[in-house]
Amino acid sequence: MKVQNAFILTRKPSIAFVSVGLFWGCFAAYVPDLKMKIDVNDATFGLLLMCNAFGLVVSMWLAPKLDRILGSRGLQLSTALLGAVFFLPGFAFDAVTFGLSMTIVGASHGVAEVIMNTRVSELEQLHKRPLMNASHGMFSLSYAAGAIASGFARQAHIDAGTTFLIVGFLILVMSTFLKINILKTSIGQPGCFNYPVWPILICGSIVLVAFMTEATVEAWSAIHIERTLEGKATQGALGPAMLGITMAIGRFLGQSVSEVFSAYRLIIGATIVTAIGAIIVAWAPTPVWAYFGFGTLGLGVSVIGPTGLAFVGKYVPDHFRTEAISRVALMGFAGFFLAPALMGIISELQGLRIAFLCTGVLSLVCIPFTLILGRLQKT
Numbered sequence: 001m002k003v004q005n006a007f008i009l010t011r012k013p014s015i016a017f018v019s020v021g022l023f024w025g026c027f028a029a030y031v032p033d034l035k036m037k038i039d040v041n042d043a044t045f046g047l048l049l050m051c052n053a054f055g056l057v058v059s060m061w062l063a064p065k066l067d068r069i070l071g072s073r074g075l076q077l078s079t080a081l082l083g084a085v086f087f088l089p090g091f092a093f094d095a096v097t098f099g100l101s102m103t104i105v106g107a108s109h110g111v112a113e114v115i116m117n118t119r120v121s122e123l124e125q126l127h128k129r130p131l132m133n134a135s136h137g138m139f140s141l142s143y144a145a146g147a148i149a150s151g152f153a154r155q156a157h158i159d160a161g162t163t164f165l166i167v168g169f170l171i172l173v174m175s176t177f178l179k180i181n182i183l184k185t186s187i188g189q190p191g192c193f194n195y196p197v198w199p200i201l202i203c204g205s206i207v208l209v210a211f212m213t214e215a216t217v218e219a220w221s222a223i224h225i226e227r228t229l230e231g232k233a234t235q236g237a238l239g240p241a242m243l244g245i246t247m248a249i250g251r252f253l254g255q256s257v258s259e260v261f262s263a264y265r266l267i268i269g270a271t272i273v274t275a276i277g278a279i280i281v282a283w284a285p286t287p288v289w290a291y292f293g294f295g296t297l298g299l300g301v302s303v304i305g306p307t308g309l310a311f312v313g314k315y316v317p318d319h320f321r322t323e324a325i326s327r328v329a330l331m332g333f334a335g336f337f338l339a340p341a342l343m344g345i346i347s348e349l350q351g352l353r354i355a356f357l358c359t360g361v362l363s364l365v366c367i368p369f370t371l372i373l374g375r376l377q378k379t
Helices: 003-009 011-029 031-038 042-085 095-127 132-155 160-175 197-228 233-257 263-283 287-301 304-315 318-350 352-363 366-378
Strands: none
Touching: 003 011, 003 132, 011 031, 011 042, 011 095, 011 132, 011 160, 011 197, 011 233, 031 042, 031 095, 031 160, 031 197, 042 095, 042 160, 042 318, 095 132, 095 304, 095 318, 132 160, 132 233, 132 304, 197 233, 197 263, 197 287, 197 304, 197 318, 197 352, 197 366, 233 263, 233 287, 233 304, 263 287, 263 304, 263 352, 263 366, 287 304, 287 352, 304 318, 318 352
């Protein structure tokens, strides 16, 4: 299927992906300012970022129930809530208020994340075509746009709170277009756990490693460029922007490649590219080399998470899809719980170069999980 046809089929849930991408692109560009404002060290800041993942993981666990209750309005309301609370981290003035604001932001994001991926998985099953990479590509494109625009806003001395308010309002406007009729078979029955356990655990592990790798760049790339490589604010913002741009390219290409090559080969090849990118970032002597590394990493990691999420949608019965995807997403987004904190601790002890090198080694774990998943499919 051509990429443009995938856009047409997923046009409504893709609006939600764009909203979430704008959200996190803006946030990533402002990370150095936010860290400076609350005046904490690397390790503490990494732990505070865990608050986002804590709220996200809790809300993902509840997302299937909320999906049943809210029905066709679920994606609309969860995206609107995300826009409504986005300003909070920008107005945090110390570690406590920042941690609380990130917990609230994470909780609102978690519900939207599960529901929008479930709607795309439903469309994949309905049209018998891979669509997940195209939707996630829209996230990456808007993430890059948000990071670049916020980099210029920082250079113009516009504070995080003001920028977050503007972007939050845009997300609220976009959410008005997100009423989506859902397939009744996609909603699982409460208390039923008859779906295959092993595919969920393995797909979840693949998504976990991919999201951990992605989270390290989102949270620490700007700081690495500005502090380790002595770049300016606009140069720092180009770190997460480069990730977003190349992830968008990778996902749009992955949409086409996934119809030619098996998903297993796609993940293994992408994992190797990801590891190479992380090594380049760790070695980079200048911001330009770091951009090249972030770009290479982005091209690789871009397709791993969406492909893992798409896998589980194919392994489970239709009526368990929302619950299964929520569990895989929950495992995956635990990466955003673990990665920033681990990066902060390693950075505090050994520096960000070693921390990014560890990221490359971690990404290679996707290969054995993918081989196990392939063996399960054969048996």
